[in-house]
Amino acid sequence: MNTDLTDQVHDAFVRRANDVEAPPIDHVAFEAKVGRARTRRRAGVAGAVAAVAAVSAVTLTAGLGLSDLTATPAPPVGSSAPDPAGPVAPLRSKVVWVDEGAVTIFQRGATYAFGYDDLGRFEDAYRTVDGVLVIDGESGLVRMRLSGDGTGKAPLSSRRVTAPVDGAVQAVAVSRDGRTAAWLTLGDQFVLHDLVEDETVATSEVSPGAAVLAAGEDRAVLWDRGRLVLHGDGAPLVVPTSDAMPRDADLAGQVLSVTEYGASGSMTTRFYDVGAGEPAGLPGGEVPAGPGALSADGTRYLAETPEAEEPALAENPAAVALFDTGTGERADFTGLPLWVHEYVWVDADTVAVTGSDLAGDGQDERRDVYTCDLGSMRCVLRAPDANLEDRAPYLVGGYAG
C-alpha cells in the first residue's frame, strides 16, 4: 500500500508543481533581502540557519545553565497604536533573543518572553539601547521597548513605541551601543537617527543600489556609487578601498573593518583609522580573516578565520579568532566547539560563542553556549544545548544596555 500511496504522492506533487506558474524574478525585492542577509551575517551569524545566542556575563558567571531556565508566557502585545518614544531607560540585560513569536531576555537566572505576535513575520531585528528594532514583514520599522527584571521589584513590560520612521526601509544597521540606527528609505535617502533623543541627526541622498554596511555612534558606512563612504553629520568621507564591494564591514570606536575577497578568493580584512580627518589604513592592520565584529573600542576584531570555510554542507568546522586591529596579531581560543555557529561580544573582556561538538547529523540543530575570556583566551561550556530545540532565535545582543 505504501508504494502505491507514495507513487500517488509523487504524482500529486508533480502535477501541482507543473500547474503553478512561477512569477518573474523580482530583482528589487531580492536586492533588499540580500541587504538584510548581509546585515544579519555581520551580527555574527554563521551558516544558513539564522539562529544566534548571546549570553550576559552576569548570568553566566553565576554558573547558570540556560537549559535550566524557564520561559515566562508571552503576554499579547495587541494592535493598539504605539506609545510615544519618550525618555529612554536602558535595558540592563545584554542577552536578547528574538524569534518570530517573542523577544526573550535573560535576566537574573530566568528567561522572560515578550510577545509581539501582532507583528507577524519579521525580516530582521536589532538590539537597541532599550529593546529591539524590528524590520517587519512589510519592511517597516517597529521599535519595542523592554523593561523589568522579573523579580517583582521591576515589573516586566514590553511595549511598542513610535518607530523612528514611517514606511518601508531597505536596510538597517544599529551601532554597537544600540543608541544609533541608520537606514535607507525606499527613496534612496540615508538616515542616521539617535534612538536616545529620538531625533534624526543626519540625512543624505544616495544612489539606487546603495547599501548600509554598518553603523557607529555618530556615522555609518555605506557602499555607494562603487565606493565605501562614511556618512555622518559632516561631509561624506571616502574610504580608500578597492573598487569591489566589500564582503562585510563593521564600525566601532574609531576603527572601521572592511572584509574583501582577494583575486584568488581568499578573504582579507583591513582596518582603518576613522578617528579624525581622512580615513587611513592602520599600520599592520590587515589580517587573513573573514566577516566579524569589532570590540566596542575598535581595538580588537572577532572573526571567522580562513579555516572557517563553514558552509552548512561542507565537511570542515568553523572557527573564530581574535585579531589586534592595530598590529594584526592573531590570538586563538582554546576550548572552542568543533562547529561554531555564532559569536558575539558580551562585554569588553568576554565573547559568547554558540556551536556544537557533534560531527555528523544534528550539528546544525544543537546550540551549546560557550563563553570565552579574553584574558586567558579560554572558552568554557556554559549551557549545553541551550533549550532551543524548537525555536529559531535570533541574536540582537552584544554590548547594548
Place this chain on the structure above:
Amino acid sequence: MRDSDEVAFGDFMAARWTALFRTAYLITGDRHEAEDLLQTSLAKTFVSWRRVRDKGAADAYVRRVMVNTAASRWRSGRHEQATDVLPDAGHDGGVESATTQVVLWQRISELPPRMRATLVLRYYEDLTEAETAREMGCSVGAVKSQTHHALKRLRSSLGDEMLAGISQGAR
C-alpha cells in the same frame, strides 16, 4: 562579492528559479509565500555564495536554506496551512483519477509543515532518506519517522474507498 561570483550566481538564479519556485510552492502551498521564501533563501545563499564550494550542489544548498527558513516561520504558527487553489489542468486518468489527486493534495496540504516538507523532498525531489535528512538538518531517523507518520495520516484521512481507488489506479 567578486564580479565573477555575482555573474555565476545570477546565472544560477535565472536557470533554477522556476524549479526552485515549484519546490517552494509545494513546501508552503501558497504562491506568495513560496515567492517570498525563495527570494529570502536565494538572498541568504547569495551572501554565502563563495562558500558553496560545489556549485553543482547549489540546488541542495538553496533547498536546505528554504527548509530551515520555512521551519522558523512554521514555528511561529502562522503558516500552518497550504491554501492555494490552482486551476486543474486536467489529467490523463479521467475524472476519478483527477478527483483522487485533488483530495490527496488537500490531505497533503493539511499535514504539519515539516511532514509536508519531508514528503516534498522524498517524493518530489526524489532524495534518499540520508539526503533528505541532510537538507532538513535532522537525523535519518527523524526523516523515517516523519515519512511514516505522514503516510499514516494520509492513509487514515483518505479512507478505504479512496485508498482502494489509489491501489486500483496504480495497477
